[in-house]
Amino acid sequence: MALLLSSSFHQLVVVVAASLMALFLISCNAQQLTPTFYSPTCPSVTNIIRQVLVNASATDPRIGASLIRLHFHDCFVNGCDASVLLDNSATILSEKQALPNNNSLRGFEVIDLMKSRVEASCPGVVSCADILTIASEESVALVRRFNCADLNLIGGPSWAVPLGRLDSLTANRSLANSALPPPFFTVPQLKAAFAAVGLNTTVDLVALSGAHTFGRAQCGGFVDRLYNFSGSGNPDPTLNATYLNTLRQLCPRNGNASVLANLDRATPNAFDSRYFSNLQTREGLLQSDQELFSTAGEDTVAIVNRFSANQTAFFQSFVASMIRMGNIAPPPGSRGEIRRNCRVVNAASTLITTTATDGSAESGLGYETTPLASSI
16 A cells, blocks of 8 residues: 555656646746846846945956956857856866966856855846846946046946846857957958857947957957067057057067956046047057958948947947847757856756747747756
């Protein structure tokens, strides 16, 4: 009789579990990214993230730019799924050691703290991918904006962040090595990289490059421009001569490659349009930035000129492009979860399988319970 009861109970559990799975499938099939995704389950998530960012910025003025770069490097590798946050494990080769990221990406500890605070308030609800996306928006919204009429004006553009992403179960170091555009790319190479992830090769390319209006870059990312551009033995001819001399003092030949330079020499801690004005005077720090203006015949030149003359146009385009980038989805069939710790996948978790091909198509998500393996 005891065995019979045990068997009946097991069957009941299976039936209940199947019913719950069906309910999950119904709710997920209709799920799309939306700014109100956490309204019923974690309404304070943005405020929690904002407070951590405010505190971190007090001692690290670079952190906002660093978090935007983290988001960018996440989304360009199999979509915005927090794969960039995963550490090495027995089954995962972390993207953190990919060539574009190694000893360059930063801000992981701040994301960890955001996740810890969010988990304390809303356990098991908010994905690391969404935390990183919100943090990127808040990094722009909270940074000082340069304005001649009011030097104390605070805040770059802000926007309602579409939410509802899942965290990946793996990383892809090889794709990170090939998909992330390095600082020496030409405009055709940049366009190819952006097209590969579904972004447009005009406004998205120029507007998102405008994130270099604040933050820093290591000498190692541009030192060849100063002494041996493209193996010529000469400096990059597109570099302003005065700016070249300034950079050579900061980054001498065979010097410390980790020394930092401001991406925007005019207003390095502000989110404004001066980045584009710098390109017009041949004072772009990275080759990939200066190429947007100095490559004759490219349609990016006119966009640089427009954004330099009209900061509002830049802000509007930047917001639209950040949302488009944030909507880059993982490949169809990818499985996801809500990680408890952004650095590792959960030991045993509810997984979600995606079949959507883009953000506008039906999600087709399904849950299954499976044991899992654990510079600017």
